[in-house]
Amino acid sequence: MGTALDSSIPLVDLSQDEAAAAQQVYAACSGPGFFYAANHGIPQELLSELFKQMRAAFALPEQDKMAMLADENNRGYTPYAEETLDPAKQTRGDTKEGFYFGREVPADSEEGQLPLHGPNQWPPEQLLPGFRQTVTAYCDAATGLGMRLLRLLALSLGLPGGYFAPYFTHPMVALRPLHYTAEVSSPGEGVFGAGAHSDYGMLTLLATDEVPGLQVGRSSSSSSSSSSSSSDEVRGLQVGSSSSSSSSSSSSSDEVPGLQVHLNGSWQDVQPLPGAFIVNLGDMLERWSNGIFKSTLHRVINTTGQERYSIPFFFEPNLTAKVECLPCCVTEERPAAYPPTTAGEHLLAMYAQTHAGYDVNRKAQGTAATVA
Numbered sequence: 001m002g003t004a005l006d007s008s009i010p011l012v013d014l015s016q017d018e019a020a021a022a023q024q025v026y027a028a029c030s031g032p033g034f035f036y037a038a039n040h041g042i043p044q045e046l047l048s049e050l051f052k053q054m055r056a057a058f059a060l061p062e063q064d065k066m067a068m069l070a071d072e073n074n075r076g077y078t079p080y081a082e083e084t085l086d087p088a089k090q091t092r093g094d095t096k097e098g099f100y101f102g103r104e105v106p107a108d109s110e111e112g113q114l115p116l117h118g119p120n121q122w123p124p125e126q127l128l129p130g131f132r133q134t135v136t137a138y139c140d141a142a143t144g145l146g147m148r149l150l151r152l153l154a155l156s157l158g159l160p161g162g163y164f165a166p167y168f169t170h171p172m173v174a175l176r177p178l179h180y181t182a183e184v185s186s187p188g189e190g191v192f193g194a195g196a197h198s199d200y201g202m203l204t205l206l207a208t209d210e211v212p213g214l215q216v217g218r219s220s221s222s223s224s225s226s227s228s229s230s231s232d233e234v235r236g237l238q239v240g241s242s243s244s245s246s247s248s249s250s251s252s253s254d255e256v257p258g259l260q261v262h263l264n265g266s267w268q269d270v271q272p273l274p275g276a277f278i279v280n281l282g283d284m285l286e287r288w289s290n291g292i293f294k295s296t297l298h299r300v301i302n303t304t305g306q307e308r309y310s311i312p313f314f315f316e317p318n319l320t321a322k323v324e325c326l327p328c329c330v331t332e333e334r335p336a337a338y339p340p341t342t343a344g345e346h347l348l349a350m351y352a353q354t355h356a357g358y359d360v361n362r363k364a365q366g367t368a369a370t371v372a
């Protein structure tokens with residue numbers, strides 16, 4: 001498998017055949033839980049237009065952004081420091097502002113009654129011409145890429161390529177443009193661009209500008225019996241400067257102490273790779289795979305004194321999708337390590353912990369599991 005720019009984050013070439021790509025995906029997911037996705041097929045012009053639109057949105061006057069303040073569905077604008085991704089470690093909120101956009105769901109539809117589902121809060125067309133069209137086109141393209149990656153994940157686990165598709169018939173997607181201020185982070189004082197966290201869902205497709213800042217935690221595979229070449233690469237990560245040992249706000253680990261421990265506070269920079277996405281796995285995939293695939297801790301640190309823009313796209317299952325350890329990932333030596341949950345339950349619990357502006361009780365029914 002190729003690696004890009006540094007020795008620990010593998011590169012998966014999506015232009016090759018599925019079987020070969022699935023092999024690379026397995027090594028990456030059971031190793032660092034992060035990979036670069038190259039030759040992904042999303043046009044560079046669309047990404048450039050998206051970044052242009054996002055910069056313009058963040059540059060709007062405060063009152064225009066506040067007019068889109070995140071609503072009961074957690075869609076809209078989240079002001080500077082509204083989110084605290086690592087409440088145990090941070091003395092202030094993340095030094096960033098952001099937006100949430102999702103799949104457009106009419107408020108008066110049946111689906112619109114569900115938590116986290118509803119219409120987006122769009123900026124007025126005359127303020128940002130083409131914004132809505134660009135975001136919609138990008139969300140469609142990223143959803144398509146997410147579905148392709150689901151096939152590779154399933155194949156890599158020895159499952160039929162379409163295994164996950166029934167759980168993603170009404171996916172919860174969140175486009176989350178972020179604007180980090182120029183403030184230099186101060187980990188010792190609890191000030192971070194984005195506090196250490198694992199992502200909550202299935203997959204994250206991250207596009208960033210050229211400014212570095214993302215760091216991935218060195219994760220212990222102490223409870224993991226899987227050893228792959230990529231895990232060896234993870235073991236070889238260099239020890240970073242942070243001395244904090246994590247009490248890991250990492251979500252999925254809560255019920256299973258020790259499953260994913262971040263050791264020694266060591267962090268590895270993840271450099272932007274032009275033209276490629278940085279893909280990482282979230283808690284739901286870790287749970288589904290019974291810990292074979294890793295939802296790895298990561299954070300954003302500003303060491304440059306520069307502003308930074310990044311655009312994560314969170315690709316999550318249907319709200320009611322039941323997420324439980326797959327039979328193919330459970331053995332006598334590796335008993336099921338996670339109780340079943342639903343995508344909605346997990347996501348709502350995590351948003352409640354980390355978003356000061358989100359009140360989970362405003363719209364919290366409807367997360368019980370159904371078929372998918």
Ligand SMILES: O=C(O)CCC(=O)C(=O)O
Binds near residue numbers: 194206208299300310
């Ligand atoms: O800005 C980045 O590079 C990463 C952001 C992130 O990890 C997140 O929002 O979950």
Ligand SMILES: [Fe+2]
Binds near residue numbers: 197198199
């Ligand atoms: Fe993240």
